Amino acid sequence: MMKMTLTRRAFTAAAVAAMSLGTPALADGHQQLDSIHFLIPGGAGGGWDGTARGTGEALTESGIVGTASYENMSGGGGGVAIGFLIENADSQHGTLMVNSTPIVIRSLTGVFPHNFRDLTLVAGTIGDYAAVVVNTDSDIQDMGGLLEAFRGDMQGTAIGGGSVPGGLDHVVTAMVMQAAGEDPLGVNYIPYDAGGAAMAALLSGEIAALTTGFSEAVDLANAGEVRIIGVTSDDRVDAYPDAPTMMEQGIDTTFVNWRGFFGAPGMPDETADAYRSALAAMYETDEWEEVRARNGWVNIHNSGDDFLTFLEAQEQEIGDLMRTLGFL
């Protein structure tokens, strides 16, 4: 029966492909945990997926953790996975869920009925700064130039981003404009699907500037297509020291789009601490350095209580801004 062989073959191929992802590595003496199960609130291939699988890869290949398994649970822009973790908290002590800045924004707008306080905060592990970029051919040389163009023609100086209005890139754009003393409500913010479409719009001259992730901007700046006119970091970033910070241009604002890991509510302290120390040990390994460099991530480590402080500060800042913008 051809039908049977076909399906079996297809399944074998799928199984082989899937198994090779979670290659268990041999522990070389400093193993801290037997296994971690990663819950990924989105589909395969997204940012969360890459973060969880990259972290798992570094943890297992360096021998800190014996085996890692992964589960993609998409739906509700991440809300389904959060709900699942909370409802099944008792049986999910071996699970770490990956998440990022949008959990703060979506909880504020009430899209998620829960917020980060309903979960066990394990650690923020990596992050990316935001950057404002213009086309290399543009007359705008720095943030001063952009602000001047903005004051001259607010409607015509459209600024794009890879999120819906009220989403991450819009919040960052408004934050920068407010810190520069402009009216964040006056910004003509144009939303795009994340990634390619926004960049194509910038290069085609549809928008004057684009707010995007710093690592994404660096790739295009290296290719000579865009000029980074402002980064939301405290100091210039080593990966691309030519890019000036907002701070040095007199715009008093910083922003980190973090990614990190959460546990189910009521996770015992010693379990959570074991995860925290495993993640902390990961930063010292070559395996992590390789994964981090490959993905262009920035190490921004906030563990346990530091993570809570960080998230509360970010929630406060974003919340104030969104109230100003009329989104709350």
Next chain:
Amino acid sequence: MLEGLLIGLSTAFSLTNLAMVIGGCLIGTFIGMLPGLGPMSIIAIMIPIAISIGDPSAALILLAGVYYGAIFGGSTSSILINAPGVASTVATSFDGYPLARQGKAGKALTVAAISSFSGGTIGAILLMIFAPMLANVALLFQSPEYFGLMVVGLSAIAAFAGTGNVAKALLMTLLGLIMATVGEGALFNLPRFTMGIMDLQSGFGFITLAMAMFALPEAMYLVLDPSRSETEGGSNEIKDLRITRDEAWSIAPVIGRQSIQGFLIGVLPGAGATIASFLGYAVERNIASKEEQEQFGKGSIKGLAAPESANNAACTGSFVPLLTLGIPGSGTTAILLGALVALNVTPGPRLMIDEPQIFWAVIVSMYLGNLILLILNLPLIPYIAKILAVPRNYLIPFILFFTLMGAYIGQNNATELMILVGFGVVATVLRFADYPLAPLLIGFILGSMLEDNFSRSMQLFGGINFILERPMTLGLLIIAALLVVVPSYRARRARARAEGAADGD
């Protein structure tokens, strides 16, 4: 250029790289046949393996093989069981599935294989010659033009608005557009029309809806109306494996036109293979002769060849913005971009100067991938087509299993299954009432892109005046209007003339 081609050939023709492309094609074809696992997820799965190879050329060759294999595998499930696993093969099922029902599954798969091969190869040739020049074309279109293009794409529904069905087809299109508005909209980050159901916040899933509208009603129809499957039931014996010389001649110009048109649409970063396949279908239907036009949607080999050449050529075209500008034009090329960056290759204007061997390896891997796919698949077609010779009692549960699995596998979310079954029942009722379901899916697929580009244009131009300020947008809208109005005007005049002649007698 010849020199570059030689660099590429010498890179590709090592034993390991040939093994890569063959392995990639096989993996891609077989996984791609499962609805729900499109090129994007298969490539995402293969990337860690490709990266562990270390050599960027070999990794790219493997991924290109997987990519082409997956696209080809995807059309197989569209043709055989009416289950398009990716949006770009929806148009393939319009004529591919009717052909399979008529017992011409082997012929349909052959036409699809040849059209895919030609589309991919012609696309690769165009990419090789024109890539640097086309970088600027990719930036010609802005949001207003994309809006215009989506409207032209919508005119593909005209094919289903045949005799007396115009109102039904329009109704279904509207329903599709309405369904596309569920979830978070383009203008504000709050959910719309989700009725408080969290699973609907990101809108309906494409695969869920495609299975609910196409595969499930077909399977139900076969159960509920056995007479139909038996009278038409050539499905139990496979005939017509080969295409005749006449048929080959009739689809050759279609393949040629659609390879070029599809490639050009693929070059635009905001359009992609899905739009290319719908436009290809609409255009070919409109320029076909009257008798051939009747066949579209009922098993026309031209109607199958058009979207198949167009979507493959468009996939190749989407490499233009990727390689020359570093802009991914589709979800799949976005993932490929990630793989390239991980391999320390930065696509962009400098790629051809700094690392010509990468550029040429990609081109050669495209030729090889397409060729090997054709060589591997042509002999397999009779066996694959025999799936339909399985008795109905076994075939239908098998289709249902694949349909449900397709909706579940990518999401791991059981709610998708409830949505699938719910809509599947509604779709079956509509199918019995003779409402065409394809316009609903076309409306759904194009709806969110229409809305996004329209609202962006409104915001950029401060109102609706962008239609007049952008001549190309106006031109596209006029083309769309003509594509809908002219055929129905022609039909009406033909009818009037026929009546007039009858009166005169």
